[in-house]
Amino acid sequence: MKSLREILPAPASQTTANSPVDESEPTPTPQARSSSVGRRRPQTRVACTPCRRKKSKCDGRRPVCSACTNAGSPQDCEYDADPDISRVAALRKKSEDLQRRVALLEELFHLLALRPEQDSIEILRRMRTTNYQTDLEHLVKFIREGDLLVQAATAGSSSLAKKPLFTPPTELVGTAMYDEIASLFETLQAPPPFSPSPRR
DNA sequence: GTCCCTAGAAATAAACTACC
DNA sequence: GGTAGTTTATTTCTAGGGAC
Structure with a gap:
């Protein structure tokens, strides 16, 4: 049984919770109430x-x-x-960032596990040439987009001669992402001999 | 009218932080 | 270690709307 707070008579200036309150003087918050008692320590x-x-x-x-x-x-x-910002807010933000990062790493792991070996090697090659530690989100998005393009190309492989190899998302046209995806697409279509880049 | 549901405000408890 | 003060989560209260 926990100890209950002692019930004391309300100060003369205070009103009860259910009594009408003057609109011009809103009910103080718990903080305001506690802070109004005694000297505040900065x-x-x-x-x-x-x-x-x-x-x-x-x-x-x-x-x-x-x-x-x-x-x-x-x-x-x-x-x-x-x-x-407060320490609590900072810790919360850090927690959210970590959760987002874990989700991305799990997705990356999933992609690597499910891809054909040649594709996985290409992904690893890109991980080594870009700073995936700081640009994880970009890398995963990049692989996802590549997946979509390969799927589109595979679906239309019977009529490749008549159609363009792929139709990228319209919002990417003209962006660096577009060039990068197009480059990856070419790589996946005609994989070059694997030659690992030297470690940093 | 009354019953149910929902949203928002207020009150309260618990958890947390600063620091004596 | 322990207290004062702050923040957050939860509970309670209240008002309003809709269905019957």
């Missing part, structure tokens, strides 16, 4: 990592807070959130 929006670890007062100064400066370890002063 609080830094986001404390740096060393101060949080030490549970010490952090003034939130950037790039190095006063506490880290005074401690003689300015190099340790790090913040895991931008100054204009």
Whole structure:
């Protein structure tokens, strides 16, 4: 059984929840109510990592807070959130980014597993020549688009002589993506001898 | 009128963060 | 470690609309 909050008489200025409230004076939020009681301790929006670890007062100064400066370890002063957002918001954003990234990696893994070996080799070649760590989304989209083009070409293979090899999505015409996809399409149609590029 | 459903506001509890 | 203060999630309350 958890302890319940003690019920105290409302201050003279306060109204009950169900009583009519003056429109010009909205009901205070829980924060406003709690903050109106006693002196407020000024609080830094986001404390740096060393101060949080030490549970010490952090003034939130950037790039190095006063506490880290005074401690003689300015190099340790790090913040895991931008100054204009709360730590919770920063953690939430990071979580969303990670989830998106996991989904993309799973899709990439799926694509690699299902593709013919020659295609997978080509994808790996592109992963090595582009920075897929930072441009994962672009890479997966690129492979997806390539899939669509190959499917379109396969479906129309009986009449290749009469039709163009593929019809790209109209929104891509004239873009770098279009050129890249066209290049991949050619590669997949006539794969060159595999020659791994030298590692960086 | 009343029953049901929905949306929004308000109240409250719980979780979380800063820092004494 | 533990408290004060803040934020978030959940619950409760209320009003409004539609069907009967």
